[in-house]
Amino acid sequence: MDLTKLLKPKSVAVIGASEKEGFGGDVCRNILSYMEDRSHVYFIHPKRDQVFGVPCYKSVTDVPESVDLMVICTSQKTVIPLLREGAAKGCGGAVVFASGYGEVGTDQGRANEKELMETAKELGIAVMGPNCAGFVNYVDNVQAFAFISDKRDRKGSVGVVSQSGQLCLSLMDCPGMRFSYSISAGNGKIVQMEDYMDFLVEDENTKVVSIYIEGVKNADKFAAVLKKAADRRKPVVILKAGRSAKGGAIAASHTGSLSGSDASFDAVLKKFGAIRVDDLEELMAMSLMLSTLKQMPKQATFASMNLSGGETGICADVGSLNGIEYPDFTEETLASLKAQLPSYASPNNPLDMTASLSYDADLYAGALRTVMDDPNIGMVLIGYTLLLEIADPAIHYMYEGIEKVVKEKGENCKPIAMIPFAENTRNAEYQEKLFNMGVPVLPPTVYAFKILRRLADFISYTPENKSLSLAVGQKKSGETYALSEHDSKKELGAYGVPVPKEVIVTSAEEAAEFAKDTEEALVMKVESADILHKSDVGGVKLNIHGSCEAVRAYNDIMESVTSKRPDAKINGILTVPMLKSGVEMIIGVNNDPQFGPMVMVGMGGVFVELFKDVALYPAPISKAEALDMLRSLKSFKLLNGYRGGKKCDIDALCDTIVSIADFASANRDTLKELDINPLFVYPEGEGVGVADALVVKYGSREESRL
């Protein structure tokens, strides 16, 4: 959808311009306070000659030029006629603040929303909202926002889209935050979140795309936008409630749409390298950091420099808890620091420089330069609280020291961030000075190291070896049917999953024949879609050697099953070589209604159940992605030569995961779920073995045979 007329209008009409409190008044006040060039802004009110001294037009029709954007401040009932009137004036975008649509949950509301969607589509108008707070375009200075804000320069490079007006306000209130666009999307069913995201990913003035989303509406579009961002290495930071059961229920009820599982959403973001955050403060801090840094670190390694042992210890602890890598300094760095620091300091990373450094800008700059020059270090973290009530002369010297190094290094300056130990925006003056220098002041340590961890993940992400697509199928529901074990394996085998050589024998002779040619012991199981619990009816025999035993087993099973289940249609007896035992894994697939097949890998037994030690990833899956999945398991060690044992055939296991994902992708429209349990993994070079498999599909067995 083209959002140019909506978000970058050449002319704007404010419908319902007013001096009162409320949408009309607030939009006008914002326009008057922020937009100096109002030559293409038109206030419209049928009964007023002027608003705040600005002449008013009676209607859009009266405006002396074509109108790109209508900001509709009037009530729900007026909207459709206004859109029609605007369309005649060339209008291609509209902001609708009014509520009374889908969000109220009534039949009337839903009908109103449907009518609005249809009209917008018919007229080709990109409608923001309804039930939104509007937007500000800071790049071209366009105000279409319904809440008054204190005047300060907020122009920057963070592009925000939020499905919650309230969260949008908090973002705009954040000291230091600077935006390219700030958009409150409201119900977002006409212009959707995915459209706004696409616009911001494309937009050159937007360095960071910052999103609060309640649920994805168009998974294909969502994936395409994330792929575009991944290819351009443009960070997309996403806040979405629903991690917990309660949060998921709230998100679902609020959007009124069935959302896919939160775990799937998470896995999708991981695939595309988008950054997920847990709350609003993190969304702000992450966006602020990414937009402030003049360049990304070249490596995800950090140095921490502090003025006291206590602060150094906190950075070591909270950093380590978040998996921050503090490499050792080189010998040269250590020697140089020893020469610069007081004799009682013991240089190390994290570094306690001692307070004495904070009273001399040159000394401080020297230590900072030395640390920055260390080839092991990608980014420097300066631990310091910008105090306000307590007079601390250190602040001036430190600032000067940092400034020296930043200026001297120019474009080669490695990224620096300041980590305070108490809230970050207290001392606005120094905070702003540092921001302007490209040094973000992060929130206190728990937040700071969370976002640094995400930064490390972001710069370590490589789009090159990822399969940047999803296998989104048609949404299915209703009747399902299970394939028999043999059929399940056959389907998997066709995609390269190493299933055992097995046959269905329909006579004692066939059983004898197969047994004669097979070295391993056999398992024989009755093959019938009607019998789910084979053992209960004497339908399973294990450890069968040679033709004689096979004949006996065949006859025993047939006799037992036909007497106990005379009703069942028996296809024959599945005869399969017994697999030798190996490391047990479980591989499953669930076809997420929104994002398509999600592949789950875990170690068999209690690992999955008690420790939730599983990896989830959307199909299709490349081999590199399969290996990443395995590596993310805590129990990965059990595959990788645990306690001096043999290494498992991880290569074959990765191939198998890729094949399973291929099978799932190909069956995206029909697959409900797949369970391989157990899958045995053998020592290096010896492959894997599927001991049991169950495919469940949508539809009926009969249909599938047509």
Added chain:
Amino acid sequence: MDLTKLLKPKSVAVIGASEKEGFGGDVCRNILSYMEDRSHVYFIHPKRDQVFGVPCYKSVTDVPESVDLMVICTSQKTVIPLLREGAAKGCGGAVVFASGYGEVGTDQGRANEKELMETAKELGIAVMGPNCAGFVNYVDNVQAFAFISDKRDRKGSVGVVSQSGQLCLSLMDCPGMRFSYSISAGNGKIVQMEDYMDFLVEDENTKVVSIYIEGVKNADKFAAVLKKAADRRKPVVILKAGRSAKGGAIAASHTGSLSGSDASFDAVLKKFGAIRVDDLEELMAMSLMLSTLKQMPKQATFASMNLSGGETGICADVGSLNGIEYPDFTEETLASLKAQLPSYASPNNPLDMTASLSYDADLYAGALRTVMDDPNIGMVLIGYTLLLEIADPAIHYMYEGIEKVVKEKGENCKPIAMIPFAENTRNAEYQEKLFNMGVPVLPPTVYAFKILRRLADFISYTPENKSLSLAVGQKKSGETYALSEHDSKKELGAYGVPVPKEVIVTSAEEAAEFAKDTEEALVMKVESADILHKSDVGGVKLNIHGSCEAVRAYNDIMESVTSKRPDAKINGILTVPMLKSGVEMIIGVNNDPQFGPMVMVGMGGVFVELFKDVALYPAPISKAEALDMLRSLKSFKLLNGYRGGKKCDIDALCDTIVSIADFASANRDTLKELDINPLFVYPEGEGVGVADALVVKYGSREESRL
């Protein structure tokens, strides 16, 4: 140590009073700016007649009354003579700002510190520091602090002691923080952290004790103070670096003292119900919340009330991630909320009230009252960001609504906290109004729910069923020796640990005799302190039935061992009934050099190794504590009837843990470590079985036999 003259002096002499920048000048400035009654404050300078217009005395000796406290602003060299002079004037407390002591890490520094310690002891003077920033007593308005602060009322009920001056400054800079005492302890070797803590636990004006500590110096005293606090239910909030390996190394190097393991420290705090936090922001927020709330919640259950779906979702998610319990509302509450909220709101906990509630104080108060009256709810969390730059009229109505309910409920008002979604202190005016009403404004959600989790733990803690002591032994190091399996079991058996009936037989006849009387199969193992790897020399036989097999096994083992290890002293052959298999556990004890024996319990196998699923707790251990340890394991389900299996004999397992802790406590001076691996746990009523045990003690085997 009596700290009255130090912290609550009746008269104060400032030695080195000055108008310059530095200790002397800053202390004087603080005194003049904060202390209105200076009738017992004396400025001392040998060469000045007055400082800031206040007459000066040449020396302490000249002061016309006795001097309780000397604030020594002069250099290290002057301190000892000053203390002697002060002692003659009745001085019982001194603040020493000077550095040049242990902290510089030189021989001279250490010698200076030793001399200071000895002199202080000799003269009976409680010395704060050296190398400290001093203190403020806000209760009696005594200023002995070396950093200038903006004047505002900081008098409150948080008692702070910090081993880092820098962190102390940040705490004092925190808007809203209000103190009874703020103490920078410096090197803290004379008056120690434990002494200050004791003072604050005893102090009636201190509601919350708030500590930054680098390491415990006196574990017995530390435990005694924590016990006192636990008995009085006075919260002690502790920040200590060292959770991570890097953090631990920094803490150790900075204090210059061997600290016990961080895991032990953590376990000790858990035993006494002290609250450990991860960083400074959390220390502040936790202290601020505890001091602001007029009463503790009666139950650790929360209601979350918000104005938007997005914010509700964040509270649901971040709360759940932190284990916050949001019980369902009762039917009455739901019905009442439905009547009060807009038709499209779906009442639930967390509750999205919708923004409409925020524009009507009565409506808001009504919903708050309804939620608070729900018997399932212990505390109400109001989600709302106090904006500053963005005009949001909601703030006034909400405040009014809250005020209504707080006033109306009076002493029966359940605790309320406000949770902002962006930083908390931006809007100082409303923040302060809410604080004064007993409603703390917490930091944003990640911090907020971390501290609410700790609050829930604090109020759920019950000192009654805890063994509020530690088994601190004499510090041992050097030579160690292992007891044989039989001796290890014998020692444990004496404390009630259920070890199997086993004998050491020294002849084939004895073996036959024992076998004849034993129903179970036997294991026979050579018993020799000289042979560590018994299987390697043919020293183990399993699954022996009856006398004949026992005789043969005896002879086989003897023959094999004597031929392969002719040098070994053989005590005989350990003959023991084979234990039937059960759920495998590992129980270990490590004697922490600082806190005494720490008991570790975990499930056998990879659970301990890969998932670190262990519980650690200091001996002695009560039965309730043992059960808490087991319950804290993720693998606890495996003991408690996993997948429809039998419940294990948890009662017997708890008894065994108690007995092991008793054994460890009794051996606190000699035990190095103990390993029971595996311990089999049998179904309910069938007890546990120790399959192997190894006790290692300090000293030499020979000594132990004396």
